[in-house]
Amino acid sequence: MGNCKSSSRALLGKAHVDPDSEWRMQDFGKTHVPDLEWRINDFSSLLETGAKSATSDTFHCSGYNWHLEVSPAKKKRHLEVKPMHKKAGSSTPYVALRLVAFRPSLVPGHMVHAVFELSIYNHSRRMYCGCKASYNFGFKNIFSKEHCLIPLQELLKSSAFLVDDSCVFGVEILKIDVSSPEKKAVVVQKKPTTVQNLFVQKKGFVKGTYTWNMNNFLELDLDHFVRSPTFEVGGHKWYVRMYPRGDKYSTDCLSLYLYLDVSDELHLKSKKVVVMTLSILDQKNGKHLTGTSGLLVFTSGRSWGWANFLGLKKLKDPSEGYVVGSSCVVKADLTIVGSSNDC
Structure with missing residues (x-):
């Protein structure tokens, strides 16, 4: 999964907290093909940096450039986990994703309404799971809402989502509507998935x-x-x-x-x-x-x-x-x- 020669289609699904504090993933199925497949290698090293987030390089979809951002929890000594992102009403640290519009590709006065799916790849089921979301992106409003996918502790001990200390995130943009004086219509054209790898050093920064x-x-x-x-x-x-x-x-x-x-x-x-x-x-x-x-x-x-x-x-x-x-x-x-x- 995620190597340069043969990239699987990592699709993200929905995670949420039930009243009994359990969580479930909603599978997107084999038809989900992300526009960006983003593999974060050395995920534990990412936590050790203490960074509040990690942002992908740009990827292109239907006339606009985008980024995917992941916000993990901060890992401290003795494997103590201090959350950087918590789901509303819950004390559980989560891994959250959000879609970010690349501002220079937007036009002042235009509102870009995007429907998209954020996902994490389940190696055991060989499919993505995550959540479907939408957001109105504007010239000065480029960050979508953060969506919690999976509790951090579950990700760290999972053999389905974390393999060789690496996990794969994805985003598929399903629909784009543009509110503008020209009432521009945008057709989301599918193209080969953009595949990116992020490597975090264990030491020697x-x-x-x-x-x-x-x-x-x-x-x-x-x-x-x-x-x-x-x-x-x-x-x-x-x-x-x-x-x-x-x-x-x-x-x-x-x-x-x-x-x-x-x-x-x-x-x-x-x-x-x-x-x-x-x-x-x-x-x-x-x-x-x-x-x-x-x-x-x-x-x-x-x-x-x-x-x-x-x-x-x-x-x-x-x-x-x-x-x-x-x-x-x-x-x-x-x-x-x-x-x-x-x-």
Whole structure:
């Protein structure tokens, strides 16, 4: 299951909690063929990173690009499990999935209503099981609701869902309707499944820090973006891009992103899996504003970050300490935890 030569069709099904706290999976059947089949290798290592989530690389379906995100529970010492996601009304830690629209593929003013199935592969039954869901995706509303599939403890002790410390997740998009002035109709065209593998290192994470001191912040062209000098972490070139008055995705906020430089010779089949922290330093009070990601896949020219990182009102407030005189300081912390490839 999930190797590059012969990929089975991993389909996700529905999991829910009954009043007696038992759980069941609903099989999707042999006809379920996902648009994305995402194999997470070394799943226990993913938990050990403490990351709040892991996000797949993009996959394409019917004119739009998407990501699949999994939110596991956090594994601590002595196999104690601290939940990062709990089902409403339950204290049981769950593995949750959600569909994420790739914002640049959306159009302002358009609402994309998607019907989809989120799934996990059952190796014993040789089929996917999971839940059917729907969501209205918009230019500033790209994350679907999180859907709990399976209790984390059940996944960790299961020989049906976890094989060789790897599990396979999937998503199939069944229907897309677009509400727009043009009333655009979208036909979901089936094509071969996109197969991705995520590998998490057991040890030897590569870490790096870069501090970007802007001493002429107020003299910069604040209506556009500014970028830091290029810096190197893990043998690869990175830079930070800031939109001091926000990009087209923001709402009265400064936008901040980390880029893997397009000149970097990182091969498309060997993408880096990174946890990043971006900070704007409070130079007066030491109360720095920080955003930390889950596991993200980077390839040359790719960026991740936050459109609404810091409200413009707080940025301009001298008492907050984010801009002192004409000085603004941004810090980037990167940890390369693994790699990703497509089959």
